[in-house]
Amino acid sequence: MQLTRRRLIGGAAAGGGLLVAWQLLERDHLPPLAPTAAEAQFGAWLKIDRQGVVTVAVPQLEMGQGITTLLAQIAAQELGADWRQVAVEPAPVSAAFANLPLAARWTPLRAPLVPELADAPGDALLRRWARTHTFTATAEGTSLAAYEGPCREAAAAARAMLCMAAAAQWDVRWEECEVGDGFVTHEDRRAGFGALAEDAARLDAPDPPPLRTEPPTDPTLAGEPSAFPRLDAPAKVDGSWLFAGDVRLPGMVHAAIRHGPLDRAELGTFDRAAAAQVSGLVGVVAGKRWLAAVATDWWSAEQALTVMAPHFRSYDPVQSARMTEALDAALARGEAQRVASAGAEEGPAGRPTLTQRYDIAPAAHGSVETASCTARLAGGRLELWLATQAPEQARIAVARALDVPLRHTVLYPMPAGGSFDRRLEHEHAIEAALIAREVGRPVQLTWSRWQEQLRLRPRPPAAITIAAHLAADGSLAGFAARIATPPAALEFGERLLGNRTSWSAREAVADRADPLACEGLLPPYRAAHASVDHVPVTLPLPAGRLRGNAHGITCFAVESFTDELARAAGREPLSFRIALLGDDPRLALCLQRVGRFASWDGGAPGSRQGLACHRMQLGPASGRIALVATVEPGAGPVRVTRLAASVEIGRVINRDIALQQIEGGLLYGLGLALGSGLEYQDGVVRQARLRDLDLPRLADCPQIGIDLIESTGPPFDPGELPLAPVAPAIANALFAASGRRLRALPLLSAPA
Amino acid sequence: MTDLVVNGRPLRFAMDPAAPLLWALRDAANLTGTKYGCGVGDCGACTVLVDGAALRSCLVSLADAEGREVVTIEGLSHDRSHPVQQALAAQGAIQCGFCTPGIALAAAALLARNPDPSPAEIGTAIPNLCRCGVYPRLIAAVQQAARVGRRAERVEGVPPPGIEPADAVRAVPALSQPRH
Missing domain, CATH: 3.30.365.10 (Aldehyde oxidase/xanthine dehydrogenase, molybdopterin binding domain)
Incomplete structure (x- = not known):
C-alpha cells in the first residue's frame, strides 16, 4: 500500500455526520478544501450519519460475484461496525476509484509501443493513465487487489476520528479508545457512531490511518450462518432489485x-x-x-x-468453415511469435515423446439478462x-x-x-x-435473445498443438506449445480503450502477438525448456472477453495433454503431475489434498475419474486448484456426476461468497465443457436461443465438493480460476471411462 | 381489454390480447420482478404462478390469462416471508439475482403441491437456467423451505423490507434515534 500517495480527508456529510474520502491523487493535486457532500464525487468515501448508519461506496459492478458485500465487510471490520448498521451505495464513476491492478494488467492493451514504461501498480505513469481515464473497470478478479487497501484506510481513518471525538468528550487519549460492534469504548464509557459523527467530521484524520493489525477475514465458525450475509440478497428475493x-x-x-x-x-x-x-x-x-x-x-x-x-x-460474413480453415493454415504454416518461455532457450532435438492438437470453438457467455x-x-x-x-x-x-x-x-x-x-x-x-x-x-x-446471441462477442476460437519430450528419468525435457488464435485481448482493448469499431479493432491488431490471449499455456510443471508461440490469426468474427478468458482455452489443452503424456509414459496421472511440480509445492499440495478429498482412484482404464489442475496469478496474489471430475459413461450426452476440488486462494475474506464463486465457477466451466459453442453461417449464429447452448440445468448438476485450503497469502479472486480445469478433468475422465479421447471444446462437438 | 387478478388485485389491461403475459406484467403493470431472458421458454426467468401453476409468462398470452389469478414475485409474500424466499437467502442460493424470482415461484408451486419433494423432484420442477451456478445450494434451499413449510424448522434468511428507524434502533444497539 502506498500510503504516502494517498490522503484521507474527513468532512461533514450532507445533513450532518462524518464523510471520509480517500484520494489516490498526489498531494500536490489534492483539492484544497475538505469535500462537502457535493464534492464527494471526487473521492471514494465512506459516510456515517447521525443515526449511526455507515454507508460504503461500491465502485465496482455487482454482477453476482458479491463485491457489494465484500467491500462493505472490509469497511465494517476495519471500522468495528455492527453489520446491521452498514449500508452500500453504487459509486459514480470517479478518478478516485482508479483500478490500478487492472490498469497494470491491461498495459499491453493500451500502450503496445512502450510496454516497459508502466507495468507495475505503483508506477506513476500507470496511476496517471488510470486516473485521467477514470479507469474503474470491473474485470479479471482485480476488485480486492484494487480496493481492499483503500477501503480499509478510509474505515481506519473514520475509526480514528470517531475515537478522537469520543476522547475529547471523555478527556482521555484517543489511542486508548477501542471500537467494536458499532461503539467507541474507553473503560466503562461507550458512545455510538451516530452521536460522535458530527464532532468527528471537524477533526483531521491521522495520516497514515492506523490500520488494525489483522486484515479482514471471515470469523464465521464452520456450520454457522455467515457472519456477513450478502447485503443484496433481501432485494433479490422479492423482485425489488432493479436491473x-x-x-x-x-x-x-x-x-x-x-x-x-x-x-x-x-x-x-x-x-x-x-x-x-x-x-x-x-x-x-x-x-x-x-x-x-x-x-x-x-x-x-x-x-x-x-x-x-x-x-x-x-460484407465478408462470418463462416465457421472458413474460420476453421484459417486456424488450420495458421497452425500449420503461420508465422509464430514467442510470447512466453521458461528454462533453456532451445528445446531438445529429435522426435517428441508426444504431440497432440486441441481445437476450441467460439464460446458464448449465456448470461440470462440480455x-x-x-x-x-x-x-x-x-x-x-x-x-x-x-x-x-x-x-x-x-x-x-x-x-x-x-x-x-x-x-x-x-x-x-x-x-x-x-x-x-x-x-x-x-x-x-x-x-x-x-x-x-x-x-x-x-435486446431480444436472438439479438443477444447474434451480437455477443464470443471467446475466440483457437487451435493448439503441444509437443513434449520426456527424459528417461521421467522429467520434462521439453514442452512446446503453438497456438493459432486471434489477438483477442488486444482487439478488445482497441474497442474498449481505443473506442474503435469491431472491424477497425481487428485491423489495428492484425499480426500482433498477444500474450494475454495465450495465458495459461506455459505449464506449471518444471521443464528444462518450455515455450509458447502465438500465431495471430485475423478472423471476420469479433473476439470478446469471457469469464476465465484464455485460461478456459489453454488449461484444456495443457491438462488434457498432461494426461495423455502421463499415459504415454505409463504413469499414474496424479503422481506424474506432482513429480513435475518441484517449482510449485502449493499446487502439488492441492493435488495431494484433492486425491484424498475426492477418493482419487488412479484414473486407470475403467475408472470414471479424471484429474486436472491450474494456477493463476495477479500481481503478488495467486490461486491454485486441483479438480477431480467423475463421469457416468453412456450412449447419451456426457453426464458429470461429481466435481471435487481442492482450492487455495490466499486469505479468505468471506468464506460463503468465496464458496459461491468456486461452485459457480465450476458449473460455468461445466457449461463451457459440454456446451456454449457457437457456429456461424453467412454471418448468422446457428445457436439462436439459449437452449442451443446446451447449458447445465439443476437436474444435470453434479455433486460439488470443495476443500478450501487455509492460507494467509494475499487474497486471490476465485471467480475465474475454478472454471479452467473443468473441461480437461471431464475429458480425462471420459478417456479413463471409455478409452475415447476428446480433443475439441465443447466436448463431443467434433467427431472423434 | 383483458381482465385478470394480479397479486390479489383485479387489473384490466388495455393491450393487445395476443401480447405475452410477461410484457403485460412488466411494461403495463410495471411488475418488473418478472424477468425476460429468452421469450421462448428456455430460461424460466419469467416464471409466474397462474392459478397456482408455475408457468413461463413469455409463453402465456394475455388472452389466455383472462379471468385467472396471477402471482408474481412481488406478490409471493408482502414481506419476503415465504419459506422459499427465506431459504434461498439462508442457503446463499442467490448470486446475480436475475433468475431468482422465477426460481422462487417455481419452487413455491412445487411446495404447494408436494410438501416434501425429493432432490430429483426438485430438479424436475425447477428447469430454470441459472448461469451463476447456485444449483448446488438450490436443492438444499428448497428442502429447507419444505421443512419450514411443514413447521419442522424455523429459518431467518432475510429481514422484511421497510423497517422503521425506531424499530431498527430497538433491534440494533449501535443505531441511535436521529436527532431532529
Whole structure:
C-alpha cells in the first residue's frame, strides 16, 4: 500500500455526520478544501450519519460475484461496525476509484509501443493513465487487489476520528479508545457512531490511518450462518432489485432492435409502412447498421420489427468453415511469435515423446439478462441507466456518438444479471441513447435473445498443438506449445480503450502477438525448456472477453495433454503431475489434498475419474486448484456426476461468497465443457436461443465438493480460476471411462 | 381489454390480447420482478404462478390469462416471508439475482403441491437456467423451505423490507434515534 500517495480527508456529510474520502491523487493535486457532500464525487468515501448508519461506496459492478458485500465487510471490520448498521451505495464513476491492478494488467492493451514504461501498480505513469481515464473497470478478479487497501484506510481513518471525538468528550487519549460492534469504548464509557459523527467530521484524520493489525477475514465458525450475509440478497428475493431493464421513467417507451449478419452489415430495405398496423407503436428509428422500433411495450416494438422484415447488406460474413480453415493454415504454416518461455532457450532435438492438437470453438457467455439500457436525453443532459463493467469507457463512447459533452453525460451504475465479461461491451448503450434522441422521449432498449446471441462477442476460437519430450528419468525435457488464435485481448482493448469499431479493432491488431490471449499455456510443471508461440490469426468474427478468458482455452489443452503424456509414459496421472511440480509445492499440495478429498482412484482404464489442475496469478496474489471430475459413461450426452476440488486462494475474506464463486465457477466451466459453442453461417449464429447452448440445468448438476485450503497469502479472486480445469478433468475422465479421447471444446462437438 | 387478478388485485389491461403475459406484467403493470431472458421458454426467468401453476409468462398470452389469478414475485409474500424466499437467502442460493424470482415461484408451486419433494423432484420442477451456478445450494434451499413449510424448522434468511428507524434502533444497539 502506498500510503504516502494517498490522503484521507474527513468532512461533514450532507445533513450532518462524518464523510471520509480517500484520494489516490498526489498531494500536490489534492483539492484544497475538505469535500462537502457535493464534492464527494471526487473521492471514494465512506459516510456515517447521525443515526449511526455507515454507508460504503461500491465502485465496482455487482454482477453476482458479491463485491457489494465484500467491500462493505472490509469497511465494517476495519471500522468495528455492527453489520446491521452498514449500508452500500453504487459509486459514480470517479478518478478516485482508479483500478490500478487492472490498469497494470491491461498495459499491453493500451500502450503496445512502450510496454516497459508502466507495468507495475505503483508506477506513476500507470496511476496517471488510470486516473485521467477514470479507469474503474470491473474485470479479471482485480476488485480486492484494487480496493481492499483503500477501503480499509478510509474505515481506519473514520475509526480514528470517531475515537478522537469520543476522547475529547471523555478527556482521555484517543489511542486508548477501542471500537467494536458499532461503539467507541474507553473503560466503562461507550458512545455510538451516530452521536460522535458530527464532532468527528471537524477533526483531521491521522495520516497514515492506523490500520488494525489483522486484515479482514471471515470469523464465521464452520456450520454457522455467515457472519456477513450478502447485503443484496433481501432485494433479490422479492423482485425489488432493479436491473437496467427494470427502470421506469415518466413518459418512457420501449425499444427493440435488429442487427445484420456479422460483422459489418448495413441496414438495407424494410417495410416501414407495415409497422403502422402494430398497436402501441411510437416510432421507427433506422440506424446505419440497425433498425429499431419503439412502442409503449417491448413486445409491440418487437412485433413491429418482425413485420418490417429488415434486410441487411453484409460484407465478408462470418463462416465457421472458413474460420476453421484459417486456424488450420495458421497452425500449420503461420508465422509464430514467442510470447512466453521458461528454462533453456532451445528445446531438445529429435522426435517428441508426444504431440497432440486441441481445437476450441467460439464460446458464448449465456448470461440470462440480455443487453439492456435506459436512456433519457432532456435539456442537453444525457442520462444512462446501464450495467457495465467499464462505466467511463461506456460513458465516453455514448457521449461521443451523440456529440453531448461528457460533463452533461450521467451514468447510473446498475447491477448486471450475470455478465461473465459480456458487459465489457456497450454498443447497446449507444443505440439506446440514439433512439432516445430520435423519439424525443426516455427509451428503454432491450435486446431480444436472438439479438443477444447474434451480437455477443464470443471467446475466440483457437487451435493448439503441444509437443513434449520426456527424459528417461521421467522429467520434462521439453514442452512446446503453438497456438493459432486471434489477438483477442488486444482487439478488445482497441474497442474498449481505443473506442474503435469491431472491424477497425481487428485491423489495428492484425499480426500482433498477444500474450494475454495465450495465458495459461506455459505449464506449471518444471521443464528444462518450455515455450509458447502465438500465431495471430485475423478472423471476420469479433473476439470478446469471457469469464476465465484464455485460461478456459489453454488449461484444456495443457491438462488434457498432461494426461495423455502421463499415459504415454505409463504413469499414474496424479503422481506424474506432482513429480513435475518441484517449482510449485502449493499446487502439488492441492493435488495431494484433492486425491484424498475426492477418493482419487488412479484414473486407470475403467475408472470414471479424471484429474486436472491450474494456477493463476495477479500481481503478488495467486490461486491454485486441483479438480477431480467423475463421469457416468453412456450412449447419451456426457453426464458429470461429481466435481471435487481442492482450492487455495490466499486469505479468505468471506468464506460463503468465496464458496459461491468456486461452485459457480465450476458449473460455468461445466457449461463451457459440454456446451456454449457457437457456429456461424453467412454471418448468422446457428445457436439462436439459449437452449442451443446446451447449458447445465439443476437436474444435470453434479455433486460439488470443495476443500478450501487455509492460507494467509494475499487474497486471490476465485471467480475465474475454478472454471479452467473443468473441461480437461471431464475429458480425462471420459478417456479413463471409455478409452475415447476428446480433443475439441465443447466436448463431443467434433467427431472423434 | 383483458381482465385478470394480479397479486390479489383485479387489473384490466388495455393491450393487445395476443401480447405475452410477461410484457403485460412488466411494461403495463410495471411488475418488473418478472424477468425476460429468452421469450421462448428456455430460461424460466419469467416464471409466474397462474392459478397456482408455475408457468413461463413469455409463453402465456394475455388472452389466455383472462379471468385467472396471477402471482408474481412481488406478490409471493408482502414481506419476503415465504419459506422459499427465506431459504434461498439462508442457503446463499442467490448470486446475480436475475433468475431468482422465477426460481422462487417455481419452487413455491412445487411446495404447494408436494410438501416434501425429493432432490430429483426438485430438479424436475425447477428447469430454470441459472448461469451463476447456485444449483448446488438450490436443492438444499428448497428442502429447507419444505421443512419450514411443514413447521419442522424455523429459518431467518432475510429481514422484511421497510423497517422503521425506531424499530431498527430497538433491534440494533449501535443505531441511535436521529436527532431532529
